[in-house]
Amino acid sequence: MNIIHIFQLQLRCDCMLGMIVACDRNGAIGRNGKLPWKQSTDLKHFKNITLNSNIIMGRKTWESLPGKLPKRRHFVLSRNNVENVETISFDDALKLEGWIIGGGEIYKLFLPHVKTLHRTIIDTRITGADTFFPDITGMGFELIEQKQISAGENDQFDMIFQQWER
Numbered sequence: 001m002n003i004i005h006i007f008q009l010q011l012r013c014d015c016m017l018g019m020i021v022a023c024d025r026n027g028a029i030g031r032n033g034k035l036p037w038k039q040s041t042d043l044k045h046f047k048n049i050t051l052n053s054n055i056i057m058g059r060k061t062w063e064s065l066p067g068k069l070p071k072r073r074h075f076v077l078s079r080n081n082v083e084n085v086e087t088i089s090f091d092d093a094l095k096l097e098g099w100i101i102g103g104g105e106i107y108k109l110f111l112p113h114v115k116t117l118h119r120t121i122i123d124t125r126i127t128g129a130d131t132f133f134p135d136i137t138g139m140g141f142e143l144i145e146q147k148q149i150s151a152g153e154n155d156q157f158d159m160i161f162q163q164w165e166r
């Protein structure tokens with residue numbers, strides 16, 4: 001990566017958005033419109049990070065939720081009207097402070113613009129996954145914290161909590 005490229009990345013992530021994702025060892029994040037695992041400890045981690053913030057997601061991720069998550073303001077990207085939730089354009093979402101929470105299309109769209117990335121690596125390789133998180137190699141992220149977590153009684157797999165910054 002040359003100096004001009006690094007400078008461009010810094011300019012582009014001059015917004016107040018972070019991103020949070022859980023993926024397996026192959027980058028898989030979804031299967032048939034759902035999460036492909038049961039990981040209660042990761043859901044708690046997600047809650048700790050996103051509580052009292054704006055959360056921004058794609059329409060398909062919105063439809064995968066059981067409803068609105070407490071104490072968070074929800075924004076959904078869609079090219080159509082979506083009932084019972086605020087919709088937002090990509091350009092307006094870039095002006096918000098908050099968290100990009102998925103799914104695959106929306107991660108890809110916002111990844112060049114976020115400063116912080118919380119990525120949980122679920123210690124497995126899921127079969128039949130149909131949605132993936134992009135490879136972040138060469139995108140200017142630096143791993144600043146990594147924590148190994150053993151599976152609790154309501155988790156299927158061990159996991160690693162990572163925090164990346166640029």
Ligand SMILES: NC(=O)c1ccc[n+]([C@@H]2O[C@H](COP(=O)([O-])OP(=O)(O)OC[C@H]3O[C@@H](n4cnc5c(N)ncnc54)[C@H](OP(=O)(O)O)[C@@H]3O)[C@@H](O)[C@H]2O)c1
Pocket residue numbers: 020021022023028029030031032033034035057058059060061062064077078079080089090101102103104105106107109131
């Ligand atoms: N493991 C994780 O951390 C995690 C997190 C979140 C989601 N997921 C999983 O990811 C999967 C869903 O991901 P996905 O990629 O299929 O869908 P998605 O990213 O959640 O949503 C895609 C939709 O977003 C809208 N959209 C995309 N680009 C847009 C733009 N530029 N402007 C306006 N609207 C735009 C479109 O909605 P319209 O079609 O309505 O126009 C599109 O169909 C599910 O399996 C879910 O469980 C996993």
